Amino acid sequence: MMTLHGLPILSILLLLPLLGAAACFLLRDERQVRTVAIVSATLALASALTAVLLFDAEHGDFQLQEKHVWIPSLKLHYFVGVDGLSILFLPATTLLFLCAIVTTGRGVKPLPNLHFALILLFETATLGIFCALDTLLFFFFWELTLLPLYFLIGLWGLGAQGRAAATRYFLVMLVGGVPLLFAFITLAANAGWAFDLPTLLSHEPEHGLQLLVFVLFLVGFGVKVPVVPLHAWMPSLALGGPAAVTALMVGLKLGAYGLLRFAIPLAPTVAQELHWLLAGLGTVGILYGAVAALAQSNLRNVVAYASVSHVGMVLLGLASFTVAGVQGAVLLLLSFSISTGGLFLLLGILQCRIGSTDLSALGGVRQRMPRLAAAFLVFGLTGLGLPGTSGFPAEFLIIVSTLQTHSGAALAALFGMVVGAGAFLGPYRTAFFGPIRRPAVAEVEDLLPREYAVALAFLFLTLCFGLYPMPWLDLMRAAAESWVLHLPARVL
Secondary structure, three states, rough: OOOOOOOOOOHHHHHHHHHHHHHHHHHHHHHHHHHHHHHHHHHHHHHHHHHHOOOOOOOOOOEEEEEEEOOOHHEEEEEEEOOOOOHHHHHHHHHHHHHHHHHHHOOOOOOOHHHHHHHHHHHHHHHHHHHHEHHHHHHHHHHOHHHHHHHHHHOOOOOHHHHHHHHHHHHHHHHHHHHHHHHHHHHHHHHOOOOOOOHOOOOOOOOOHHEEEEEEEHHHHHHHOOOOOOOOHHHHHHOOOOHHHHHHHHOHHHHHHHHHHHHHHHHHHHHHHOOHHHHHHHHHHHHHHHHHHEEEEEEHHHHHHHHHHHHHHHHHHHHOOOHHHHHHHHHHHHHHHHHHHHHHHEEEEEHHOOOOOOOOOOOHHHHHHHHHHHHHHHHHHOOOOOOOOOOOHHHOOOOOHHHOOHHHHHHHHHHHHHHHHHHHHHHHHHHHOOOOOHHHHHOOOOOOOOHHHHHHHHHHHHHHHHHOOOHHHHHHHHHHHHHHHHHOOOOO
């Protein structure tokens, strides 16, 4: 167990939002509830940064481990730890949750105490996904995300749209969890009923079992990625869900992390034999998401379909089975937290001020909200891989790696990026430039100081990752090398 002065840092990280959720639920004054939520999220961010400082980038194994017996009869443990592929998700997650809480408008109704308690519970579950090294503990946190999300979307979404989106999302994800559970149990039975990830990695299943497990993982995690055609829940959620909650769900690609952490390492031979399937799903996602975004008339759906396109790049990076490809995939997932999360937070502000994010209700927004317009443009260009932003080194590493292994997919991805640029810049021009056509736009107020501070923080991070990515790539290099070396000889 690696601790700070005898304190288990990862357990503290998981406990802080949970305690904050309990305190928020018991309070009734909205100002006190908001203060407790911000303090809890800030302390969680500080704990995540402490974990990064304690992490030794020279070693590719799991660090900061804590292991305690959970259910002795089933050999289950509370087993948490991080490596170079997961450590940076901790500060990214806690920062995004903090910013979502800060930018949530005042006067949350109904039940503001329940609203913030559910957000903090969702934060604990999300952090648990990135920390869990016992597969059933991972599944516990994975399913735990459904409870707060169902109520957050259903109660604070946009009317009937929000309720319908909550029901669809809950049912789809509940069904998607079944193959994951079956895969984890199957792997544990093959390894003498051991559920911890290090043991499972040392017991490679026979080929037929690997094929079954990989398909189960691909379906279970693919629903959450989302890969095409398992993406149907995304548009309804983007339109009906609260913007801050949507920013958390779309900005944190938990399904892609699941493929990275479990699907490929636990079924390495079959994963490489089916490299064409991973690359194909990534290519289809890139092209479909970009083309679908062209046909949208609401900025929320434009960003949602663009995220489907961008996550296809992550699949291409993983399908390359190279160190650079894995580094690019992880860096792109981190960039999502900044760019896509930032876009949805800004859309939430726009929705609160104007009452709509439909293109027909906008026009000339830049004249009244120059700060929001500038931040929205930078975050959008980050998703397009503009040099100098965090999207550029990530997508460059993926494209270079994919050209060496799947040249056709890489060329198709480049074409999809061009289409994606048109899908973003066209609606952006319609919404933010031109004459003011609606009275609501003429009277709108620009970013408040707290909202401006969030935008500046995200802008700083995207430039920091884009202009000087070496420290972040070095942090994950050893783990990426271990990840690739764990795979058998490439079958490309």
